[in-house]
Amino acid sequence: MEEKFRFIEVALTDRRQHQRFRSLQSVQPIDAVQIQRQGKILINFSSNDYLGLSKHPALIAAAQHYTEKYGTGSTASRLVTGTYEIHQQLEAKLAAACGYEAALLFNSGFQANATILPALLDRQSLVLCDRLVHNSLIQGILTSGCRFIRYAHNDLTQLETELQKAAQKSYSRLLIVTETVFSMDGDRSDVSALVQLADRYQAILYLDDAHALGVLGSKGMGLAAHQGVDIVIGTFGKAFGAFGAFVACSQIMRDYLVNCCPGFIYTTALPPAVIGAIDATLTLMPTLEAQREALMQQAETLRQQLNAIGLDTGQSSTQIIPIHLGPEEQALQLAKTLETEGILAVAIRPPTVAKGTSRIRLALSSQHTPNHCDFLIQSIDRWHQSRFSVSPQNS
Numbered sequence: 001m002e003e004k005f006r007f008i009e010v011a012l013t014d015r016r017q018h019q020r021f022r023s024l025q026s027v028q029p030i031d032a033v034q035i036q037r038q039g040k041i042l043i044n045f046s047s048n049d050y051l052g053l054s055k056h057p058a059l060i061a062a063a064q065h066y067t068e069k070y071g072t073g074s075t076a077s078r079l080v081t082g083t084y085e086i087h088q089q090l091e092a093k094l095a096a097a098c099g100y101e102a103a104l105l106f107n108s109g110f111q112a113n114a115t116i117l118p119a120l121l122d123r124q125s126l127v128l129c130d131r132l133v134h135n136s137l138i139q140g141i142l143t144s145g146c147r148f149i150r151y152a153h154n155d156l157t158q159l160e161t162e163l164q165k166a167a168q169k170s171y172s173r174l175l176i177v178t179e180t181v182f183s184m185d186g187d188r189s190d191v192s193a194l195v196q197l198a199d200r201y202q203a204i205l206y207l208d209d210a211h212a213l214g215v216l217g218s219k220g221m222g223l224a225a226h227q228g229v230d231i232v233i234g235t236f237g238k239a240f241g242a243f244g245a246f247v248a249c250s251q252i253m254r255d256y257l258v259n260c261c262p263g264f265i266y267t268t269a270l271p272p273a274v275i276g277a278i279d280a281t282l283t284l285m286p287t288l289e290a291q292r293e294a295l296m297q298q299a300e301t302l303r304q305q306l307n308a309i310g311l312d313t314g315q316s317s318t319q320i321i322p323i324h325l326g327p328e329e330q331a332l333q334l335a336k337t338l339e340t341e342g343i344l345a346v347a348i349r350p351p352t353v354a355k356g357t358s359r360i361r362l363a364l365s366s367q368h369t370p371n372h373c374d375f376l377i378q379s380i381d382r383w384h385q386s387r388f389s390v391s392p393q394n395s
C-alpha cells in the first residue's frame, strides 16, 4: 500500500483487531417482514418499516404514476428548477398534518440534522443535547463549532440546571436538541416538559421525531406534532416506507432555511417517485389507527415475554425493543444463533452504543404475526437457557 494511504490500513486493522470491522451484506426483500440472505429466508426484526408500507400497493402505484408524469429525476436543486408543484403541495400537506405554518423537504434525515443545526448555530451558541441522540444530530452540532453539553439520558433536572447556568451567560443562541423516541432504546422523551423548559428559558427546541412518525401521536403524525415544538424533524425512510425527510416549523424559519441551509440549497430535489410514495403514505396515515394499536400491543406482549424469561428491555415503550446484553460477544452470539434459526435481529454494539451496552435491537412491524413473535421468543428463550446450563464435561 502506498504511504499516502497508510491511514486506511491503520484504521481498518484496528477495527479488525477489535472485532469491529463492518462489511455490507446484501439481502433480497420478499415481503414486509421477510428477506432472503445467502439463499436463506429470514424473518426480519431489524427493519424500520414499522407499518410494512414500503411494499404497499398504493405507494408503489403513486411512485409509478409520478414517475410517468414527471420523470425519474427532479433535475436540479429546489432553488433552480427542482421545485415542482408536487414538492410544494406535499410540504403544505405535511405542515397541516403536523399543525405547523410550514414544512420543508430534505433529502434524508441525516442530511437534515447534519445541515440544519449548523445553519441555526454559530460558535457563540450553546446546545444542550441528550446523551443518546443520533449521530446525525451530533454531526450537525460539531460542524457548527458551538459549545455543547450532553445531559444524562432523559434527565430533565440536569437539563434545567444547565439552562439556569446558560441564563447567566450571553450565548448567541440556546438550543435543546433531542429525540422523541430514541432509536436504540425505544424509550420516549417527555415532549410537553421539554416545551415548558424551552419556553421558560427562551431556548429553541429541536426534536427529531424519526421513530415516532407514522407510529405514534395523533393520526400517526408523531409525538412532536401539534405540541408547540419549535423545530420538528420527521423522516420518511422508516414507518413512512419511502425515503427523505422534512422539517416542520414556522414560515419564517422555512424562509431562513431556504436561504441559509446548504443541505437544502446545494442538492438535487427529491425525485418524483419518492414524492409520490410519501404523498400516498400521508393519505393512508389517518386510516392506519388499528395497525398502530396492534403494533403497540404486540410490542408490549413481546416486552413482557422477554422480561418474564429474565431479559432486560430497559425503558422501551414503543415498537423498538432492545435486549440489553452488555458485552459485545453476547449480542453477537445471540444474533448468530437467531440467524441460524431463520430470524434476522442485528446486534448493536460500540461505537453505535456505549461500551458494555451491546444489545439486540428488535424493531417490530405491524406486519409481524403472533406466530413470528412466538417463534422469536422461543428461539431467544432457548439461547438464554443454554447460557446457564452446565455442559456435562464441566460438571
Ligand SMILES: Cc1ncc(COP(=O)(O)O)c(C=O)c1O
Residues within 6 Å of the ligand: 108, 109, 110, 111, 113, 134, 136, 179, 183, 208, 210, 211, 235, 236, 237, 244, 245
Ligand atoms: C433519530 C434519527 N434521526 C435521523 C436518522 C437519519 O434518517 P435518514 O435515514 O432519513 O437519513 C435516523 C436514522 O437512522 C435516526 O434514527
